[in-house]
Amino acid sequence: MTPTDDTPTPAQPSGAVPPAPAPAAATAPALGGLETSLEKIARELMIQQRADRRWRIFFRFVWLALAVAIAWAGLSERLTPSAPSKPHTALVEVRGEIAPDTEASAELLVSALRSAFEDQGAQAVVLRINSPGGSPVQAGIVNDEIRRLKLLHKKKVYAVVEEMCASGAYYIAVAADEIYVDKASLVGSIGVLMDGFGFSGLMEKLGIERRLLTAGENKGMLDPYSPQNPKQTAYAQAMIDQIHQQFITVVRQGRGKRLHETPETFSGLFWNGEEAVRLGLADKMGNLDYVAREVVKAEDVVDYTPRENVAERLAKRFGAAMGEGAVKAMRQLSPMR
Incomplete structure (x- = not known):
C-alpha cells in the first residue's frame, strides 16, 4: 500500500497573478536553435576546408606530373642522337604558312x-616544300642562311615540291x-601583295563618324575606316614594288641562265610543275625518294625538321586545362553562391 500525500494545497486569492516560469526553461529552445546554427556553420567550414585541401593536393600532383614530363622529354632528347653517323640524305620540311610562330x-x-x-653523315640537304608562301622577311632569312651554309659546308641543297611552292x-x-617538282605541283606566284578593306562608304550610309586622332601626318596610313x-x-x-624587285633579284640569282623569262614570269602567276620546268622555274620531275636514291645516292633519309615535343604539347594542354580547373575550383570554394 502506497502512502498518499493528503496535505491540502493553499487556496489562491481571487485575481492573483500566477507565478512566472523559471528563466532557464524559457531560454532553452532559443539556445538549442543557436547551437544547431553553430553546428551547421562548423560543418560548412569543415567541408569547405576539405575541398580546398583536396584542390591544393590535386594541383600539386598536376604540376609535379608536368615537371616530370618536361624533365623526361628534355633528358630523352639529350640521350637520343640527332642522326645516325652513316651516310644519309638530310630532310627539312617547309610546310604551311611561312611566318613567325609557325612550323x-x-x-x-x-x-x-x-x-x-x-652532321657529317649528311651527304646533301633536301627541302621538301608544301607551302603557299608567307612573310618575305622570314623567307629572305631562310634563303640567306641556305646560301651561307652551302658555301660553308660545301654541300648540295635540293628542293622537292609536293603540292605547292608559291x-x-x-x-x-x-x-x-x-x-624537283611533280607534274601537277603549283609553282611560282612571284609577286607581293598588301590587302585590306575599306568601310568609309558604308559608315557614311549608316551615319557612323570616324574619329581618328594621330600624332604624325601618316600615322593613320591605310586606315580601313577612312577614305x-x-x-x-x-x-x-612604291614600297611593295621595291620588295617585289628584291624577290625578282633573288629568283634571277638563284635560277641564273636556267630561267626563261617571259613578260608574265614575275607577274604573280603560277604554273603546274610541267610548265614550271619548261619555263625554267624548276629543273626536273622527281620526289623525295627519287632525289635521295638517284641524285644524292644516299637512300636513308633522316628528318631534321623541328617537331613540337611532348613537354611542349603537355604544357599547352595543361595550361588551358589548369586555367579552367582553377576557375571552377574558385567558384566552388566561394561562399557566395
Whole structure:
C-alpha cells in the first residue's frame, strides 16, 4: 500500500497573478536553435576546408606530373642522337604558312638547316616544300642562311615540291641547287601583295563618324575606316614594288641562265610543275625518294625538321586545362553562391 500525500494545497486569492516560469526553461529552445546554427556553420567550414585541401593536393600532383614530363622529354632528347653517323640524305620540311610562330618560321627552319649541314653523315640537304608562301622577311632569312651554309659546308641543297611552292616558298626554293617538282605541283606566284578593306562608304550610309586622332601626318596610313589618301597609297605601292624587285633579284640569282623569262614570269602567276620546268622555274620531275636514291645516292633519309615535343604539347594542354580547373575550383570554394 502506497502512502498518499493528503496535505491540502493553499487556496489562491481571487485575481492573483500566477507565478512566472523559471528563466532557464524559457531560454532553452532559443539556445538549442543557436547551437544547431553553430553546428551547421562548423560543418560548412569543415567541408569547405576539405575541398580546398583536396584542390591544393590535386594541383600539386598536376604540376609535379608536368615537371616530370618536361624533365623526361628534355633528358630523352639529350640521350637520343640527332642522326645516325652513316651516310644519309638530310630532310627539312617547309610546310604551311611561312611566318613567325609557325612550323615554317625562319627560327625553326634555320635551326633545322644548321643541324642538317653540320652532321657529317649528311651527304646533301633536301627541302621538301608544301607551302603557299608567307612573310618575305622570314623567307629572305631562310634563303640567306641556305646560301651561307652551302658555301660553308660545301654541300648540295635540293628542293622537292609536293603540292605547292608559291610566293615566299619559292623565294626559299631558289636557294637550292636544283628544284624537283611533280607534274601537277603549283609553282611560282612571284609577286607581293598588301590587302585590306575599306568601310568609309558604308559608315557614311549608316551615319557612323570616324574619329581618328594621330600624332604624325601618316600615322593613320591605310586606315580601313577612312577614305584612301592618294599620297599614302602611292607610298605603299612604291614600297611593295621595291620588295617585289628584291624577290625578282633573288629568283634571277638563284635560277641564273636556267630561267626563261617571259613578260608574265614575275607577274604573280603560277604554273603546274610541267610548265614550271619548261619555263625554267624548276629543273626536273622527281620526289623525295627519287632525289635521295638517284641524285644524292644516299637512300636513308633522316628528318631534321623541328617537331613540337611532348613537354611542349603537355604544357599547352595543361595550361588551358589548369586555367579552367582553377576557375571552377574558385567558384566552388566561394561562399557566395
